[in-house]
Amino acid sequence: MEITDIRLFPVNQDKLRAFVSIVLDNCFVVGDIKIISGSNGLFISMPSKRRKDGTFRDIAHPLNRGTRLAMEQKIEVGDKSDIRSLVQEPGDHLPMLDDAFPG
Numbered sequence: 001m002e003i004t005d006i007r008l009f010p011v012n013q014d015k016l017r018a019f020v021s022i023v024l025d026n027c028f029v030v031g032d033i034k035i036i037s038g039s040n041g042l043f044i045s046m047p048s049k050r051r052k053d054g055t056f057r058d059i060a061h062p063l064n065r066g067t068r069l070a071m072e073q074k075i076e077v078g079d080k081s082d083i084r085s086l087v088q089e090p091g092d093h094l095p096m097l098d099d100a101f102p103g
Contacts, residue, residue, distance in 0.1 A: 001025060003074045017042060020075055030060050033075070044072050 005023035015038070021031040032047035048056040062068040 003071065006075055020044070022071070022075065035075075042076075044075060 001024055003022050003024060004026045007021040009019040009021075011018060015036050016034055017037055018035040019031070020033040020035060021029055022033065023029050030047065034045040035042055036045050046058045046061040048058050050056055062071060
């Protein structure tokens, strides 16, 4: 499985910085992936649905940590300059980007 396209839709709503859609193998789209500003920097939240009890459940997600990390790296590195521009708060950072692209 390969991410063949990434679309970034910037927003600036409290902690939500952007929505991302990815295309897998030029034939399957996963939308409503969120880039959220947390206490340790930006992170990716998979599409989810609110349950009747108020909790959220992912409706699409990687089955293992390695796949999740590969997706996060591809999304962040693929749109490095756009994602960096979403960081509004002092101290927000993307650890993977900082390691891969110092300065």
